[in-house]
Amino acid sequence: MRLIGKEEVENIAIGAALLGTGGGGDPFVGKMMAFQAIEEQGPVELLDITEINDEDVIVPSAMMGAPTVLVEKIPSGDEALEAFHSLEDVLNKKIKATMPIEAGGVNSLLPVALAASTGLPIVDGDGMGRAFPELQMVTFYLNGVSTTPMVLADEKGNSAVLNMVNGEWAEKIARAATMEMGGSVMNAIYPMNGRQVKDASIYRTLTLEENIGRTIKEAKANQKNPIEEVLQLLGGFTLFSGKVIDIERQTDGGFVRGTATIEGLDQHKGDNGYLEFQNENLIVKTDHDVLCMTPDLICVLDTETALPMTTEGLRYGARVTVIGIPADEKWRTEKGVEVAGPRYFGYDYDFTPVETLHERQGE
């Protein structure tokens, strides 16, 4: 157990946005939520997964909805408390800790804010090791943990407890309710006991995020190349670098879908890169080759500052470096690829690991 204060949050916000692969919410929003809660309530206890008791009730928390909406509709924090209390009523058990469901600017830090407000610890792990657009795209789901009972709560005071026969139904009904509630809501979801958390989670995501943030900061302070340092930390690859020359983006059914076109610079001069996303970056390719595909992580960094850019933060003219990071092994299983691989999103590709694609590029 260690404490998370404002300095840790500052670093986590950067790392979370990077692992958020374009989605997971604006890191500024998440940081402000966590800052405010920590200022009012003090630092938060971060629990290593190995420190949890098998019978403890742990409830992940997250915002659901299109990130473009979330930017304009900053959650108040009250809806998170409301969702948690409703779920305690339903489970008829006290919740011992919360944890993130995914990495992302908002979704790594909302649970920190919730932990501060409730006085609960936060578990150092999550259900993706990255961000994904749909509720069932979590390692909890791969391990057979039930998505529901889940609670949705909005900032107006509305809440709904869903009991669904499976994760697809939870996604469908929760998404429809989210749209009616104004495009983004707070979720308390995938309630688990400690044993399930140990079996089904990605470990130490918050610590990794903090390390990413610190690595980028320290590289800059020490005049090192921050992108190189991050790639070394994460075992990743530079996929493409250049200038954003076109962005198509539509908000539709609770998702932001689109494509960014990047004109190659330096070693990619003369080539175009195409980044396709649904809340998160799903695939990046050139006119000749696929460079990286979901569930591997595709992150867009500002070429100068190495700071991660969300899909809604992408602007015409931005100088960007697209990096690829191998996903956790849980995502590279048959079931993982079925749930969150390229074919699920309608791409006619067999999943190929980014390291294999990168090797082929080198040939």
Added chain:
Amino acid sequence: MRLIGKEEVENIAIGAALLGTGGGGDPFVGKMMAFQAIEEQGPVELLDITEINDEDVIVPSAMMGAPTVLVEKIPSGDEALEAFHSLEDVLNKKIKATMPIEAGGVNSLLPVALAASTGLPIVDGDGMGRAFPELQMVTFYLNGVSTTPMVLADEKGNSAVLNMVNGEWAEKIARAATMEMGGSVMNAIYPMNGRQVKDASIYRTLTLEENIGRTIKEAKANQKNPIEEVLQLLGGFTLFSGKVIDIERQTDGGFVRGTATIEGLDQHKGDNGYLEFQNENLIVKTDHDVLCMTPDLICVLDTETALPMTTEGLRYGARVTVIGIPADEKWRTEKGVEVAGPRYFGYDYDFTPVETLHERQGE
């Protein structure tokens, strides 16, 4: 208290479809559900509202959704039980009785089936004295009873407990969830104590429905005009009679909206009647005059048999008599007209009682 068996259900089905003003579900579906439950469990206790204790918990039950969908997706009964048990968990109280929320072929008889399955009595009353398309259009709502906590349950095993800040939010979220769940779901809604039921209900709706059914049957047996007999029982008026020559109908957002055109016969020869509906009949007019408007009841009867026709049962060529019946006084208050009057549905008319409109016709 008296018992409701299959003979009573037979009559209630007819009267319920008539008071259902075109909506409230197919009487055949409702009758079959109630028959099956009564065959398995025996007759159901019907409680007069004056027999309820003030502190008893009473929970109305209903199907929600477009009636055209309901016809193809006959409820299994299990979802009703599921919804009821979920709500008992939420309220943390035993439910003492159920009651209909509205009159209608399905929605008067689903609570009878539920009462048979659960062994609970059913209260002789409802929240409309007719049918209406939206959740907040009930006298319970006019009296300030909260729509939620409510439970939605579908035949697949999905359920949702909603806690909403007001009835409009309940309608919005429940409607969206209903659409995703296949267009019709079972609701347990507007939980009340006995005192609230006494203050906010329309009394003796099931008994009135039974009388309507019996009156039509007996008139036929005694070679009397069944329509005249029904009008006398209900204090209603013949508005228009003729042949259906056109029907436009669209299922949209959980509602069936449309217009039927009726070519006048007999005393209406040379005139056309226009019947506009949203699940229920909302307005009927000719080229010159409005004949009856919501919240007053507009019912379409088969001219030969006097049997009520639902909006989805209307067919080209059908010989129909449209009758108008004054709504309960609760609907003719300022609040009643605001919630379910012509302007709510987008018609630019001040509500005028059917008896006034009828008098003007006679001048």
